[in-house]
Amino acid sequence: MLRMSKLFLKTLRDDPADAEVASHRLLVRAGYIRRAAPGGFSWLPLGWEVFRNVEKMVRDEMNKAGFQEVHFPALLPREPYDTTGRWTEYGDNLFRLQDRKGADFLLAPTHEEMFTLMVKDIAGSYRDLPVHLYQIQTKYRDEARPRAGLIRTREFVMKDSYSFDLNDAGLDESYAAHRASYIKLFDRMGLPFVIVSAMSGAMGGSKSEEFLAPMDIGEDTYIRCTSCDYAANVEAITTPAPDEITLDGLPAAVVHDTPGTPTIETLVDFVNANESMRHPDRDWTTADTLKNLVVNLKHPDGTIEPLAIGIPGDRDVDMKRLEAVVSPAEAEPFSAEDFAKHPSLAKGYIGPGALGSDNASGIRYLVDPRIVSGTSWITGADSSGNHVINLTAGRDFTPDGVIEAAEILKGDTCPACGSEVEIARGIEIGHIFQLGRKYAEALDLWVQGEDGKPATPTMGSYGVGVSRCLAAVAEATCDEIGLCWPREIAPADVHVVMAGKEGGPQRVAAEQLAADLEARGLRVLFDDRVKVSPGVRFKDAELLGVPTIAVAGRGVDADVPTIEVKDRQSGERSDVALADVVDHLVSVCTA
RNA sequence: CGGGGUGUAGCGCAGCUUGGUAGCGCGCCACGUUCGGGACGUGGAGGCCGGGAGUUCAAAUCUCCCCACCCCGACCA
Numbered sequence: 305m306l307r308m309s310k311l312f313l314k315t316l317r318d319d320p321a322d323a324e325v326a327s328h329r330l331l332v333r334a335g336y337i338r339r340a341a342p343g344g345f346s347w348l349p350l351g352w353e354v355f356r357n358v359e360k361m362v363r364d365e366m367n368k369a370g371f372q373e374v375h376f377p378a379l380l381p382r383e384p385y386d387t388t389g390r391w392t393e394y395g396d397n398l399f400r401l402q403d404r405k406g407a408d409f410l411l412a413p414t415h416e417e418m419f420t421l422m423v424k425d426i427a428g429s430y431r432d433l434p435v436h437l438y439q440i441q442t443k444y445r446d447e448a449r450p451r452a453g454l455i456r457t458r459e460f461v462m463k464d465s466y467s468f469d470l471n472d473a474g475l476d477e478s479y480a481a482h483r484a485s486y487i488k489l490f491d492r493m494g495l496p497f498v499i500v501s502a503m504s505g506a507m508g509g510s511k512s513e514e515f516l517a518p519m520d521i522g523e524d525t526y527i528r529c530t531s532c533d534y535a536a537n538v539e540a541i542t543t544p545a546p547d548e549i550t551l552d553g554l555p556a557a558v559v560h561d562t563p564g565t566p567t568i569e570t571l572v573d574f575v576n577a578n579e580s581m582r583h584p585d586r587d588w589t590t591a592d593t594l595k596n597l598v599v600n601l602k603h604p605d606g607t608i609e610p611l612a613i614g615i616p617g618d619r620d621v622d623m624k625r626l627e628a629v630v631s632p633a634e635a636e637p638f639s640a641e642d643f644a645k646h647p648s649l650a651k652g653y654i655g656p657g658a659l660g661s662d663n664a665s666g667i668r669y670l671v672d673p674r675i676v677s678g679t680s681w682i683t684g685a686d687s688s689g690n691h692v693i694n695l696t697a698g699r700d701f702t703p704d705g706v707i708e709a710a711e712i713l714k715g716d717t718c719p720a721c722g723s724e725v726e727i728a729r730g731i732e733i734g735h736i737f738q739l740g741r742k743y744a745e746a747l748d749l750w751v752q753g754e755d756g757k758p759a760t761p762t763m764g765s766y767g768v769g770v771s772r773c774l775a776a777v778a779e780a781t782c783d784e785i786g787l788c789w790p791r792e793i794a795p796a797d798v799h800v801v802m803a804g805k806e807g808g809p810q811r812v813a814a815e816q817l818a819a820d821l822e823a824r825g826l827r828v829l830f831d832d833r834v835k836v837s838p839g840v841r842f843k844d845a846e847l848l849g850v851p852t853i854a855v856a857g858r859g860v861d862a863d864v865p866t867i868e869v870k871d872r873q874s875g876e877r878s879d880v881a882l883a884d885v886v887d888h889l890v891s892v893c894t895a
Numbered sequence: 896c897g898g899g900g901u902g903u904a905g906c907g908c909a910g911c912u913u914g915g916u917a918g919c920g921c922g923c924c925a926c927g928u929u930c931g932g933g934a935c936g937u938g939g940a941g942g943c944c945g946g947g948a949g950u951u952c953a954a955a956u957c958u959c960c961c962c963a964c965c966c967c968g969a970c971c972a
Contacts, residue, residue: 314905314906314922315933316905316906316907316921316922317906317907317921317922317933318906318907318908318920318921319906319907320906320907321901321906321907321908321964321965322901322964322965323965324965324966339964342963342964390972394972395970395971396970397970397971413972414972416972445971447970447971448896448969448970448971449968449969449970449971451965451966456971512972523971623969735972737972739972765972767972801931803930803931803932804930804931805929805930806930808930810930836930837929837930837931837932837933837934838930838931838932838933838934839930839931839932839933839934840932840933840934841931841932841933842931842932842933843932843933844933846932855931857931858931868931
């Protein structure tokens with residue numbers, strides 16, 4: 305039994321000034337956590353209780369799925385991470401440090417290397433596979449900007465699992481097993497979630513999905529359909545191509561003088577205001593224009609390749625989508641010097657006429673999927689101050705291919721059902737990933753196959769942010785007045801409130817009730833504080849968020865004494881006869 | 896890393912423009928009253944005003960430089 309008279313707890317009446325999001329604000333106010341470092345939190349008794357409940361739930365689901373728990377140090381030597389290249393590749397987000405002898409160490413941001421080495425150490429034969437291991441461990445990432453309380457910290461607890469299979473079919477099974485156990489886990493947490501594809505296009509093959517808890521304060525943007533259940537990461541969504549248009553009878557392309565129109569907006573205004581350029585039936589819009597821009601692709605081997613991208617003028621290039629498509633290359637903006645090297649490119653007036661491997665610049669030219677044969681565009685005429693109207697794809701120009709780099713806008717077409725998508729935000733609570741053989745190969749993990757020859761296992765990795773899930777649950781379940789935990793996560797089943805005069809019958813009833821409930825196996829938080837007014841007790845009970853509140857108050861004085869039982873979430877109250885209340889509460893709490 | 900904001904008692908804030916012995920609310924301690932929705936009275940304790948340097952007879956207040964935190968963006972297996 306947790307007695308509030310003894311509990312190391314202080315609730316705050318006012319919101320802490322540095323907390324913006326509800327989960328952060330309430331967890332601090334309710335005395336669950338305190339900020340201790342940039343991106344680091346200390347846990348107070350109630351918070352730690354809740355944390356362990358979440359952790360227990362994660363562990364339980366992992367064990368149920370047949371995965372085995374192991375544990376690694378968080379403080380690791382450099383060497384294995386050097387072998388896989390991640391000592392450097394991980395970049396600024398890796399906490400690096402040295403021991404007294406000057407040897408390099410790191411605080412692990414994730415443990416692929418260690419799991420791989422452990423399997424290498426133990427498993428020797430294909431008969432030892434598949435292997436499914438997990439750990440629950442504190443992870444360290446030197447985040448540029450920790451934010452939103454427990455949502456994004458530099459030290460956090462993560463459950464990470466790894467699967468080792470002999471072949472792709474096995475990996476698929478392992479992946480599916482983890483996916484299924486995550487669905488059970490997040491359902492059990494009472495957390496609404498969507499699974500979005502996070503497949504990175506150009507890398508090919510490696511399958512990846514994110515579990516997102518949809519909420520406005522989330523930092524991951526994803527796309528969801530307004531009518532079907534399609535959901536995808538912005539990087540993974542594909543743009544449906546419209547039908548091609550027959551070229552017969554389309555108006556010819558005409559070059560016009562369009563002085564002083566370096567931007568899409570000035571261009572549209574200009575052509576609409578000019579009689580000779582007006583659209584016969586309507587105003588031109590920015591969606592009628594074809595915007596061409598050039599970037600430099602920096603390939604991992606150091607080579608630089610210019611790439612031209614054509615997209616409808618009503619949208620911008622989404623750098624995240626572009627990077628995902630060109631990965632592992634990186635995209636950088638075209639500089640003034642780059643333009644100087646390509647005199648055929650008229651900055652602000654770049655058109656398909658100069659682009660593509662067959663034209664003046666020789667620059668590879670990829671266009672948005674909407675730009676299909678027969679679509680006509682207003683676009684640059686490759687000399688300063690000139691644009692061309694009705695330049696038609698498939699007739700006047702032929703791009704080298706298509707590229708998914710345009711930003712996704714609300715109202716875009718759903719690739720699954722054809723209705724409209726919307727843009728939503730979510731918290732990434734889980735991520736499952738088919739790694740393949742990258743780590744096994746780098747660390748020389750192999751087992752003897754059935755045929756006696758060495759075989760390299762293929763791996764999957766699967767993560768759940770434990771501390772982040774706690775915050776997500778708090779965020780999803782709380783209301784204006786406080787936290788509101790699902791029973792399994794809550795620090796107690798029943799919050800017993802003594803609401804009468806100290807030394808009166810309420811005291812006696814509350815003490816007895818708390819003891820009886822505990823004897824029946826319920827977890828009890830008992831507000832037995834003296835010299836605390838009833839108002840404070842009620843407010844604190846609501847703030848702390850235990851799902852069921854039992855008040856020994858006025859009802860105790862009645863001819864047939866009663867206890868008020870209140871459901872924290874719904875706010876419903878009922879008076880239950882003192883004689884029946886223990887049974888009643890046991891059934892409520894074990895339902 | 897760019898833009899914006901904030902640092903004054905445990906928490907939330909005022910004071911700064913116009914320099915002159917540091918204030919309010921909550922919380923805390925003592926006593927009394929009260930006891931079903933963050934009660935009341937009386938009396939207390941508690942602060943190197945983020946740090947450093949400067950200007951001045953005098954700096955929370957003016958100047959310069961740091962640092963920390965929050966928000967937006969960039970970044971983020």
